[in-house]
Each structure stands twice: as C-alpha cells, then as structure tokens.
Amino acid sequence: MTPERSVGVASQIKQRTIVEQIMEKVKELIVKDRLKPGDRIPTENELAQMFGVGRSSIREAVKVFTYLGVFESQTRKGTVLNDNTSVSSEALTWAFLLCEKDFVSIMGFRRSLEQEAWIDLSRRYREGDPGIQEVLDRMQVQIRFMETALAENRILELNEADYLLHRIAIAEMKNGPMLALFDTLRSFTYEEMRVSNTYRTDLARVIPEHQAIIDAVKNPDPLAAFYRFREHIDTTRDRIVRKQD
Structure with a gap:
C-alpha cells in the first residue's frame, strides 16, 4: 500500500469514528433534553x-439518522424527531442477515417476542372481549389454508399460512415496534419452517400443533396457550437440531 493510499484509509477510519461519536452524542442529547416526536433537532x-x-461530519450523522427513519426533514420546521412507527427495521434486518444463521438462537428470540401475545389473547377471551372470537376465526382460516396446502403438497403456501397465523397473534398486541420486529424475522421464519418441515410427517404435525394453541386460548388456565405455544416452538427447534446433526 502506498503512503498516499495509507493516509486515505486512515482518514476514512478517523471520519467514521467521528460520525459514530456524533451519533452517540445526539442520542444522549435526545435523552437529556427529553425530546419527543415532532420536536426540532438542532x-x-x-x-x-x-x-x-x-459540519461535514454532522451532515453525515444526520444522513444516517434520516435513512434509519429517526429524523425527518420538514420544510418550515427543519429536522425533527420521528415517532417509533417511522423508524426503519432495515438495520435490524441486515444485522440478522449478516450474522451466523443460528436458527436455534433466532427461535429463542422469536419465542420471547411472541409468548406474551398468546397470554394476552387468553386474558381477553376470559374477560369476554367481544373482538376475540373474530381474531380466533381469522386464525382458523389460516388453519384451513394450511390443511388445503398440505393436501395439495403446496408447501410454500402452507408456510405462508403458518407465518400469518402467528402474525395475527402479534398484531393483536397493538404494539408497532413488536410487530415490526416480527416482520423483520419473516425470511428467517420461512427458512426455519423449510428446515424443520423437511419430511411430510413433520408437516402433518404442524397443523395439530397450531390448532392446539388456538384451542388453548379458550382454556380457563390463562397460561395454557402460552404453554402450547412454547411446546410448539420447542418441538420445531428440536426438529431443526436433528436435521443439523
């Protein structure tokens, strides 16, 4: 490497370090000043x-925040802080994509993300929430799609119905960031299904497992659906581990 080239690389590294430090300082500023969505950024x-x-380093940091959806440029107000529904899940998607494809670890993350949703659905059923039956009916539609897809050997459609059934549960939490995280895992969830359901006997077990979770929502035990969901995830994880051995 020539001296000129070496100096250029060192300059790039230094610039990147400055931008990262600026981003940390901006985050500290947002917390310290208790900035809310819509508040102007200096x-x-x-x-x-x-x-x-x-200013060039500041400009680079602002560009990153804007790309991530944290900042938004408004004509009269300048740069403002966005709400959490505008924040892009792109960075998290790439973080998962570029890491080692450890499906067992990702499934552990997914279990932690989703289990509260099933507990909440059970609570709503016990409390007589008038909207809960419509939610369960939509899940049953996905069960029927899965049954038809299995009978006709349309595995991709079966996986799609499987994913959508779980997404219904997450969406009912009315938590935007949680749903965004689940959607970020979509490609990994599909691959997880493909790996765990290699054989038709595996596929045949998947539908009863999901039906058992839905039925458990109606159980007087508020944790019944949670236990059924955890059992389903653990069984899927075990199938993946066996395939990887």
Missing part, C-alpha cells in the same frame, strides 16, 4: 458548535 451549525466538530 441545526447542523448548532450541533457542530455543541460537539466541536466540522
């Missing part, structure tokens, strides 16, 4: 003076 000049760095 201008590039103001941030440069606060942090004692050049």
